[in-house]
Amino acid sequence: MYLWLHIIVALAMIVLLIVDLRKENGSLPVAMTIRTLYLVMLADGIYLAFKAWHRAPVLVSFKIVASILVIGYIEYLMARRARNQLRQSDYYIAAGIIVLLVILGLFTAGFRPWIHL
Numbered sequence: 001m002y003l004w005l006h007i008i009v010a011l012a013m014i015v016l017l018i019v020d021l022r023k024e025n026g027s028l029p030v031a032m033t034i035r036t037l038y039l040v041m042l043a044d045g046i047y048l049a050f051k052a053w054h055r056a057p058v059l060v061s062f063k064i065v066a067s068i069l070v071i072g073y074i075e076y077l078m079a080r081r082a083r084n085q086l087r088q089s090d091y092y093i094a095a096g097i098i099v100l101l102v103i104l105g106l107f108t109a110g111f112r113p114w115i116h117l
């Protein structure tokens with residue numbers, strides 16, 4: 001259940017990030033919603049980390065560090081969007097690291113939601 005919450009919130013965040021980045025000057029309400037969702041991800045992720053630690057401590061450690069770095073990068077993106085200073089390369093880096101994070105998350109979770117429906 002908490003794993004599904006994590007993945008659903010991750011998808012919602014990605015959709016909202018695309019909405020924010022596509023808007024001239026960004027959107028403050030959307031940015032604030034994304035920040036609220038980080039908190040949900042953080043609480044849910046910490047709970048998941050305790051549950052998954054015995055199974056994959058190395059992957060869980062990488063996942064936590066990578067997630068925090070990606071959250072930092074999303075903050076940087078939204079700040080640059082608000083000032084209309086985004087570069088083309090920012091989009092590619094964001095897409096790349098978010099896809100890698102999702103793959104790392106699914107790998108850490110052993111692709112469970114899809115296997116044990």
Ligand code: HEM
Pocket residue numbers: 003004006007010041042044045046048049050051052060063064067068070071101102103104105106107108109110111112113
């Ligand atoms: C940008 C924010 C984040 C994204 C996009 C993200 C994405 C994901 C995804 C897609 C999964 C796989 C879930 C599944 O298979 O249902 C996952 C798993 C996981 N995430 Fe995140 N996550 C984020 C933030 C966090 C944070 C902040 C933490 C902890 C502090 C965290 C800890 C974990 C852990 C421990 C797992 C593995 C759970 C398990 O093996 O049972 N995540 N994440």
